[in-house]
Amino acid sequence: MHLGFFVRYLVVFLAAMIKFGNLASASDLPRYDHIFVIIAENQGYDQIIGKSYAPNINQLAATYGLATNYYGVVHPSEANYIAIIGGDTFGIHDDDAWYCQRGNPDRHCASQRSIDPYVDHTVTERSLVDQLRERNLTWKGYYESIPAPGSTAIYFPDAHTPVAGQPNRLYAAKHNGFLNFKTVQTDPNLATKIVGFDQLLEDLASGQAPNYAHIVPNQCNDMHGLSGPNVPGDCRSRNDVGRIARGDRVIGELIAKIQASPMWSAQRHAAVVITWDEDHAPPEKFGPQGCCGFDPKSPANFGGGRIPTIVITNHGPRGVTDSTPYNHYSLLRTTEEAFGIDEYLGHAKDEHLGVKTMTSLFEVK
Numbered sequence: 001m002h003l004g005f006f007v008r009y010l011v012v013f014l015a016a017m018i019k020f021g022n023l024a025s026a027s028d029l030p031r032y033d034h035i036f037v038i039i040a041e042n043q044g045y046d047q048i049i050g051k052s053y054a055p056n057i058n059q060l061a062a063t064y065g066l067a068t069n070y071y072g073v074v075h076p077s078e079a080n081y082i083a084i085i086g087g088d089t090f091g092i093h094d095d096d097a098w099y100c101q102r103g104n105p106d107r108h109c110a111s112q113r114s115i116d117p118y119v120d121h122t123v124t125e126r127s128l129v130d131q132l133r134e135r136n137l138t139w140k141g142y143y144e145s146i147p148a149p150g151s152t153a154i155y156f157p158d159a160h161t162p163v164a165g166q167p168n169r170l171y172a173a174k175h176n177g178f179l180n181f182k183t184v185q186t187d188p189n190l191a192t193k194i195v196g197f198d199q200l201l202e203d204l205a206s207g208q209a210p211n212y213a214h215i216v217p218n219q220c221n222d223m224h225g226l227s228g229p230n231v232p233g234d235c236r237s238r239n240d241v242g243r244i245a246r247g248d249r250v251i252g253e254l255i256a257k258i259q260a261s262p263m264w265s266a267q268r269h270a271a272v273v274i275t276w277d278e279d280h281a282p283p284e285k286f287g288p289q290g291c292c293g294f295d296p297k298s299p300a301n302f303g304g305g306r307i308p309t310i311v312i313t314n315h316g317p318r319g320v321t322d323s324t325p326y327n328h329y330s331l332l333r334t335t336e337e338a339f340g341i342d343e344y345l346g347h348a349k350d351e352h353l354g355v356k357t358m359t360s361l362f363e364v365k
Helices: 004-021 057-062 078-086 107-112 126-132 197-206 240-259 328-340
Strands: 032-040 063-069 139-143 212-216 269-276 306-313 320-322
Touching: 032 057, 032 078, 032 328, 057 063, 057 240, 057 306, 078 126, 078 328, 107 197, 126 212, 126 328, 139 197, 240 269, 269 328
Parallel strands: 032 212, 032 269, 063 320, 139 212
Antiparallel strands: 063 306, 269 306
16 A cells, blocks of 8 residues: 555656656657758848759758758857757857967967957867667767868868869868867867768668768858859859859758668668758848847847758658748757757756757658
């Protein structure tokens, strides 16, 4: 009788703890073996969805899952990449180099002249990388046009290391959020984890892809665009339609290669997320800049604009449209849950501020 009373009391206590947020409730997500995040650049929802010059992305959005109310977390680019794996911008709101701190005279640390406070761009806080390592899960960043595996270059090519016939700055470290974290910078095996697209193709063909990966095309292929010598017409910064069409083609090719991989046809769950870092549209033209744990008054967390985000799963939902407000913090929270991680980093834990798991886009029925 006493045991029965204790059990009933424990059930009531646990229910109350869950209700008031002191104990995480069980995830509705299935366990995922592979999550790839393809990150493109600088396009808002209305610049992509429904546009004839982005046929591949729109077909994927209609076939799989589309988040219609998803936001970046800040402007400009760099901190959005950091937020996806760290749950915070850590005060960064510029595109300076990962090693920058106040007083560093390096040419890639120039924003300190206009930003105060100017924070250390090497982050010592925990990230998804630490969470994965603790659970013996693997990760990689695949970066098109990176000069060498494990490279810590800021740009490549550049004026100091030109490549004949190629535009400068195809690879940009500001789009490599992994490098901002101290545990990544000091990883002795970095050359096996920060790699190029040649390694991506090899890993996909062999079915040896990591559990978690970022796939980042170069600045001609991610819709960012470039200017200067040797820049193709459909990469030029002022050619919006050309840049989007080029990026759409590249993303379509990447998805086809992932879906041809042995891991995609396996029984275990795999997903690809296509998202953008931010939208450059001004709020007075396209409305609110953020949601879900953002602070309109914060210079480093004021929202990055509404962006398209598509979720493609090998065994999950089809034809889903989800209008729930999400952002990059939501994506981190979802990734953590999909890998069975019960620790939410940074703003990923801000359920009371509207940061929710992207359940309908990842669930398997």
